[in-house]
Amino acid sequence: MHHTKHPDDPFVTPVAGRVNCTRLKPTRWYAAWHELDPQRLSFERKAMANKFPSFHMHRMQDGRLAWSGTLQSNRGNAYKILLVYPVQFPYKPPLVYPIEPTIEAFDPGTDKYKHQYPDGHLCLYFPGDRDFDVKTTAATVVAVSAAWFFAYESWLESGRREWPGPEVDHNRR
Amino acid sequence: MSFDTEEASLSEPPRKVQIPSAILMSQKAWSLIREETLRAGKKETGGVLVGCRVTYDSKPFLVVVAASGAGSKADRQLYTYAPEVEALQQALDQVCQDYLQKGVRVDYIGEWHKHPKGMTYLSREDIKQGQTILTDPDYNLEYGEIILPIATLAGKNSLSFGWLFGQSDDQPTGQPDGQESPPNGKGKDVVELHTYYLSQLHPEALELELMIWEEGALDNLLAEVSLLQSS
Numbered sequence: 001m002h003h004t005k006h007p008d009d010p011f012v013t014p015v016a017g018r019v020n021c022t023r024l025k026p027t028r029w030y031a032a033w034h035e036l037d038p039q040r041l042s043f044e045r046k047a048m049a050n051k052f053p054s055f056h057m058h059r060m061q062d063g064r065l066a067w068s069g070t071l072q073s074n075r076g077n078a079y080k081i082l083l084v085y086p087v088q089f090p091y092k093p094p095l096v097y098p099i100e101p102t103i104e105a106f107d108p109g110t111d112k113y114k115h116q117y118p119d120g121h122l123c124l125y126f127p128g129d130r131d132f133d134v135k136t137t138a139a140t141v142v143a144v145s146a147a148w149f150f151a152y153e154s155w156l157e158s159g160r161r162e163w164p165g166p167e168v169d170h171n172r173r
Numbered sequence: 174m175s176f177d178t179e180e181a182s183l184s185e186p187p188r189k190v191q192i193p194s195a196i197l198m199s200q201k202a203w204s205l206i207r208e209e210t211l212r213a214g215k216k217e218t219g220g221v222l223v224g225c226r227v228t229y230d231s232k233p234f235l236v237v238v239a240a241s242g243a244g245s246k247a248d249r250q251l252y253t254y255a256p257e258v259e260a261l262q263q264a265l266d267q268v269c270q271d272y273l274q275k276g277v278r279v280d281y282i283g284e285w286h287k288h289p290k291g292m293t294y295l296s297r298e299d300i301k302q303g304q305t306i307l308t309d310p311d312y313n314l315e316y317g318e319i320i321l322p323i324a325t326l327a328g329k330n331s332l333s334f335g336w337l338f339g340q341s342d343d344q345p346t347g348q349p350d351g352q353e354s355p356p357n358g359k360g361k362d363v364v365e366l367h368t369y370y371l372s373q374l375h376p377e378a379l380e381l382e383l384m385i386w387e388e389g390a391l392d393n394l395l396a397e398v399s400l401l402q403s404s
Contacts, residue, residue, distance in 0.1 A: 028302065031289070
């Protein structure tokens with residue numbers, strides 16, 4: 001067999017002494033849920049189009065998908081929210097962040113946030129409260145968020161004393 | 174004939190490197206990838222690939238002489254995986270050192286990882302991770318290229334394309350000696366391997382043909398090319 005060497009190919013080179021190999025760095029490889037399961041993405045889009053047609057889907061800089069839109073409460077208040085699908089969706093629920101107005105459900109009585117995490121996202125699916133299922137769509141999560149805002153307004157009206165509906169003692173966890 | 178032996182620098186524009194005709198992978202590397210993939214079950218796994226670029230019959234090839242597993246401390250989940258860097262580094266150093274004894278320089282040439290069944294392509298995030306590596310000056314990517322094979326389980330009795338570890342006398346016409354042909358994998362767990370190629374000139378993934386070679390044949394090829402270049 002005829003072999004030729006190529007002037008643009010010095011890779012295979014006789015070497016002497018110690019080779020300085022590449023120093024590797026930490027890497028992470030992952031596939032987004034919507035790439036793995038395009039049908040689920042289609043299902044999510046349909047559910048949102050049916051229940052919340054004014055919401056829009058976005059792709060965030062880190063690659064996660066999100067919905068944004070505005071909810072209107074019975075009291076006439078508008079809440080703009082951002083629903084972000086986690087990397088582990090549908091095994092973990094989407095996170096819902098109030099965008100406008102700024103919501104800080106701080107409870108001076110306990111010196112803690114009331115059903116809200118320090119980064120601002122709402123506590124919707126605390127274990128033992130409402131169970132998130134792998135079949136739960138973003139549309140359901142948005143509906144649960146609307147219920148959260150209703151409870152939040154009631155809580156404000158009570159002078160930040162009484163949150164309507166069942167609650168889990170967050171201090172236990 | 175003179176050779177361009179200048180060290181590549183990422184501050185320079187990418188060199189016009191010919192896209193490899195195929196990936197030549199040692200049977201040992203393929204066997205390891207296959208076994209790791211089967212062992213991982215539903216979780217993701219992967220490892221480093223060690224090799225070099227060669228020109229054979231005037232055609233460029235990327236040669237994979239060895240592959241590693243993910244390391245015992247790797248973070249392996251259903252849809253994501255992060256290798257144990259120390260374990261990969263150790264494997265890489267060892268192979269580089271072993272081939273140094275043979276007078277051949279090999280180095281990091283890419284990384285393989287497993288995907289869930291049916292996802293035989295790179296995800297957007299995989300491509301982004303690959304592009305990050307391509308542009309990282311700390312990686313000795315002399316030609317600004319890497320290979321990112323994706324391994325998937327295709328299930329039993331799959332008729333889809335797959336490479337299985339084993340021997341075959343049926344050498345396809347016009348292909349180098351020592352190459353293994355793809356069996357159909359009937360009745361066995363089939364591991365599919367799709368070899369994607371990224372370079373600074375081709376930042377979107379290209380799937381290249383994969384050829385599995387016996388160790389001896391591959392080492393002979395490297396030694397031969399090495400001798401030719403030193404003569």
